[in-house]
Amino acid sequence: AQSVTQPDIHITVSEGASLELRCNYSYGATPYLFWYVQSPGQGLQLLLKYFSGDTLVQGIKGFEAEFKRSQSSFNLRKPSVHWSDAAEYFCAVGEAGGGNKLTFGTGTQLKVEL
Amino acid sequence: DVKVTQSSRYLVKRTGEKVFLECVQDMDHENMFWYRQDPGLGLRLIYFSYDVKMKEKGDIPEGYSVSREKKERFSLILESASTNQTSMYLCASTTAPTGRNTIYFGEGSWLTVV
Numbered sequence: 695a696q697s698v699t700q701p702d703i704h705i706t707v708s709e710g711a712s713l714e715l716r717c718n719y720s721y722g723a724t725p726y727l728f729w730y731v732q733s734p735g736q737g738l739q740l741l742l743k744y745f746s747g748d749t750l751v752q753g754i755k756g757f758e759a760e761f762k763r764s765q766s767s768f769n770l771r772k773p774s775v776h777w778s779d780a781a782e783y784f785c786a787v788g789e790a791g792g793g794n795k796l797t798f799g800t801g802t803q804l805k806v807e808l
Numbered sequence: 809d810v811k812v813t814q815s816s817r818y819l820v821k822r823t824g825e826k827v828f829l830e831c832v833q834d835m836d837h838e839n840m841f842w843y844r845q846d847p848g849l850g851l852r853l854i855y856f857s858y859d860v861k862m863k864e865k866g867d868i869p870e871g872y873s874v875s876r877e878k879k880e881r882f883s884l885i886l887e888s889a890s891t892n893q894t895s896m897y898l899c900a901s902t903t904a905p906t907g908r909n910t911i912y913f914g915e916g917s918w919l920t921v922v
Binding site for chain 2: 700726728730735739740784788795797799801
């Protein structure tokens with residue numbers, strides 16, 4: 695069965711600092727990988743996704759993620775964090791081959807210090 | 809823009825009551841989902857539907873049922889609400905297959921069972 699691990703429950707960074715949120719997945723084949731963001735009291739919004747090809751994926755709001763097969767990782771990065779980036783971030787893995795299940799990690803809460 | 813609408817944002821219900829959570833999407837998506845979100849547990853799939861009147865159990869279906877009589881509407885039913893069902897419930901939809909398509913989320917329904 696597929697699974698996702700986000701080892702950091704909370705992360706605090708200063709505004710303007712760089713950010714990396716970790717995500718490790720378990721899946722038998724090449725996975726479909728996603729990062730979603732959830733602002734307080736809101737639903738989830740897609741930041742970026744990876745299916746195949748270039749392992750560095752660009753997303754919205756200046757975020758990027760890198761797929762590393764050898765490490766089973768899909769870490770999210772941003773070079774300079776803004777106060778509005780404070781939110782909860784979820785990594786997710788989807789079933790390749792047409793399956794319907796999307797499995798989410800437990801989330802990382804990002805706090806941005808001004 | 810895709811819109812997934814959860815009609816009830818905040819509900820307070822008594823133990824034993826029957827609870828209906830309604831979700832409507834406006835993009836003719838085949839697949840619809842109900843997730844439950846709890847702190848530290850991330851999003852857990854309760855049920856999903858891949859067509860009208862079709863449904864499959866997710867990871868935590870116990871105590872819940874669903875109904876999909878029309879393509880755009882997917883309802884989550886708590887037959888007899890219990891306090892351990894106090895949670896945030898998120899509805900989502902996507903085109904098939906889920907694995908590689910963006911899932912769109914509603915803003916969530918906060919349910920408190922007292």
